[in-house]
Amino acid sequence: MKAFTQVTSHVxxxxxxxxDTDAIIPKQYxxxxxxxxxxxxxxxxxxxxxxxxLEVDPATRRPNPEFVLNxxxxxxxxxxxxxxxxxxxxxxxxxxxxxxxxxxxxxxxxSFADIFFSNCFKNGVLPxxxxxxxxxxxxxxVNADAAxxxxxxxPAQEVRLPDGRVFKFQINPHHxxxxxxxxxxxxxxxxxxxxxxxxxAKRRAEAPWLFN
Amino acid sequence: xxxxxxxxxxxxxxxxxxxxxxxxxxxxxxxxxEVTSPQAFDGLRMNGRKPWRLNANLAxxxxxxxxxxxxxxxxxxxxxxxxxxxxxxxxxxxxITEFRMNDHRQGIVHxxxxxxxxxxxxxxxxxxxxxxxxxxAFGALAFGIGTSEVEHTLATQxxxxxxxxxxxxxxxxxxxxxxxxxxxxxxxxxxxxTAGGTGYVVEYAGEAIQxxxxxxxxxLCNMAIEGGARAGLVAVDDKTIAYAKGRPYSPKxxxxxxxxxxxxxxxxxxxxxxxxxxxxxxxDIEPQVTWGTSPEMVGPVSARVPDPAQEADPVKRNxxxxxxxxxxxxxxxxxxxxNIDKVFIGSCTNSRIEDxxxxxxxxxxxxxxxxxxxxxxxxGSGLVKSQAESEGLDKVFLEAGFEWREPGCSMCLAMNSxxxxxxxxxxxxxxxxxxxxQGQGGxxxxxxxxxxxxxxxxxxxxxxxxx
Numbered sequence: 028m029k030a031f032t033q034v035t036s037h038v039x040x041x042x043x044x045x046x047d048t049d050a051i052i053p054k055q056y057x058x059x060x061x062x063x064x065x066x067x068x069x070x071x072x073x074x075x076x077x078x079x080x081l082e083v084d085p086a087t088r089r090p091n092p093e094f095v096l097n098x099x100x101x102x103x104x105x106x107x108x109x110x111x112x113x114x115x116x117x118x119x120x121x122x123x124x125x126x127x128x129x130x131x132x133x134x135x136x137x138s139f140a141d142i143f144f145s146n147c148f149k150n151g152v153l154p155x156x157x158x159x160x161x162x163x164x165x166x167x168x169v170n171a172d173a174a175x176x177x178x179x180x181x182p183a184q185e186v187r188l189p190d191g192r193v194f195k196f197q198i199n200p201h202h203x204x205x206x207x208x209x210x211x212x213x214x215x216x217x218x219x220x221x222x223x224x225x226x227x228a229k230r231r232a233e234a235p236w237l238f239n
Numbered sequence: 240x241x242x243x244x245x246x247x248x249x250x251x252x253x254x255x256x257x258x259x260x261x262x263x264x265x266x267x268x269x270x271x272x273e274v275t276s277p278q279a280f281d282g283l284r285m286n287g288r289k290p291w292r293l294n295a296n297l298a299x300x301x302x303x304x305x306x307x308x309x310x311x312x313x314x315x316x317x318x319x320x321x322x323x324x325x326x327x328x329x330x331x332x333x334x335i336t337e338f339r340m341n342d343h344r345q346g347i348v349h350x351x352x353x354x355x356x357x358x359x360x361x362x363x364x365x366x367x368x369x370x371x372x373x374x375x376a377f378g379a380l381a382f383g384i385g386t387s388e389v390e391h392t393l394a395t396q397x398x399x400x401x402x403x404x405x406x407x408x409x410x411x412x413x414x415x416x417x418x419x420x421x422x423x424x425x426x427x428x429x430x431x432x433t434a435g436g437t438g439y440v441v442e443y444a445g446e447a448i449q450x451x452x453x454x455x456x457x458x459l460c461n462m463a464i465e466g467g468a469r470a471g472l473v474a475v476d477d478k479t480i481a482y483a484k485g486r487p488y489s490p491k492x493x494x495x496x497x498x499x500x501x502x503x504x505x506x507x508x509x510x511x512x513x514x515x516x517x518x519x520x521x522x523d524i525e526p527q528v529t530w531g532t533s534p535e536m537v538g539p540v541s542a543r544v545p546d547p548a549q550e551a552d553p554v555k556r557n558x559x560x561x562x563x564x565x566x567x568x569x570x571x572x573x574x575x576x577x578n579i580d581k582v583f584i585g586s587c588t589n590s591r592i593e594d595x596x597x598x599x600x601x602x603x604x605x606x607x608x609x610x611x612x613x614x615x616x617x618x619g620s621g622l623v624k625s626q627a628e629s630e631g632l633d634k635v636f637l638e639a640g641f642e643w644r645e646p647g648c649s650m651c652l653a654m655n656s657x658x659x660x661x662x663x664x665x666x667x668x669x670x671x672x673x674x675x676x677q678g679q680g681g682x683x684x685x686x687x688x689x690x691x692x693x694x695x696x697x698x699x700x701x702x703x704x705x706x
Binding site: 042043044050054060061062078110115116119120138139140142145146149216222226227234236237 | 291369383386391395490497557673
């Protein structure tokens, strides 16, 4: 997994609550058996005026000029900001793969759905939970000046705004450690293989039906 | 100290406390389907890893499979076929038990698991699917995971988890006739909101929950995720134990007594404390119908579509306006005046035998309304399908003009060819009314099986209690 320490970027403002993972990456793209290539289909239903599938070249489709991702002022933003309950719904990790493939390194929202939140940490995409009024403040800055750059500093657990305001955010120390160091969680767990085997031996004696 | 049911299951599965706010938790059962697993198997291969414990895994293809009888000849859509083929190949390569598409045990993973006894009380159960919360009906800690965690589970039989907060949702008293588990679970989401359970594991309790059959409890827990909770739980009682007996993966006869003794401990102790408590009166719950694009946008069948102008919170008001525009609905329209184009009875929420019986009881001797283009019934598994056929339910549906299909996820998420066309409105027993969930531009109203069946007969929503 790629490490995350600090990102300095302008911001893509997606002013909606309850952005669900079906909206982030619709079901027709889940038929891909790869982890990459989902970026052109990120927010597909909102982003294009015509329907798409894996077999349709996105370059031939009609972008929806009303949708914020198609607003040239925000092009290249590495940070997405949205309202409450971002990433709700399906467990599809394709949602995070699509955000990552598009170029987002972090998402800011007042709250995230649990599975999406957890999936982010497996892919080096940082979910940043700020207070609703702090999220509002970032929206106001971006709406006033699309080029305004913010800094997300994971080691310091801070979001720094161009006007000097600093918003602190909380993060589980385990998640932070793995993100900052870009660690492979499976490799780490396998180092505890003896503990897993010991647990299984004890459990098999107490509850053998679990191993049928 | 008095423990909650969640505490008990958690404590029994701690392999190691990492001391940094996380613990390594052992996973007893891993259910696998074709959509969220191929990248995980690739990850194993790339790193030269093998599944840690083969018999903890059970695989079945459900999301992509066609529900038409011609599927015995294979899947026509080449992309869907490739994904199902990939599951077959991965399971064969690693030696994982899989019920293939034309096996009579095939079906929706959350119907198949319990039906096979692969889900048992006190287990930790995971699957790369958010509706894994379904299995909490058995007093099992069951939750959906992403593909990286599918790979982690395959490789290590564990997950690194942070303990959740606990919420008790107590539904006091008894529901009236015509009110089902689906209505209870929708009414709860209407109360707490789609983010109300975020960060929590929910335990459902109260007379109305105890009254539910195992099928009903699965419907209830299935939608815990739509209330934001990663897992829902119901304490073990005699119904749970009776259901778990004599299935292919159930404890063997010589293990049975010890298993039952263990399972009888699977309830929250008197005096156990929860981080949050929500109470509802069962008698206040009416049949529910969603009107918007989030499951929290729900109300009783007797109500009208709400008016965004009455909503004080600007973020919510904006969300309601967007939802009504998408749904093609005017504020203040009576729910029962909303006409529908299609009916979908199925999904991991409502495709079990009890659901099909309830729908069949409503349509028996009647005909689908002329304005309803398609009404389809998709059983949750091959075993549910045979049971229903042995009871003659297939004939009841066919005589009413409903279609009787092969098992799969079908039009709950429209990954196969069962889908809504743009603008079509569906009475659906599934779990998500998100934009385009059932087909691009499709409009979904979530209801119980009896309510969906009744809408199919009337051509618009009706109150099943008045039939």
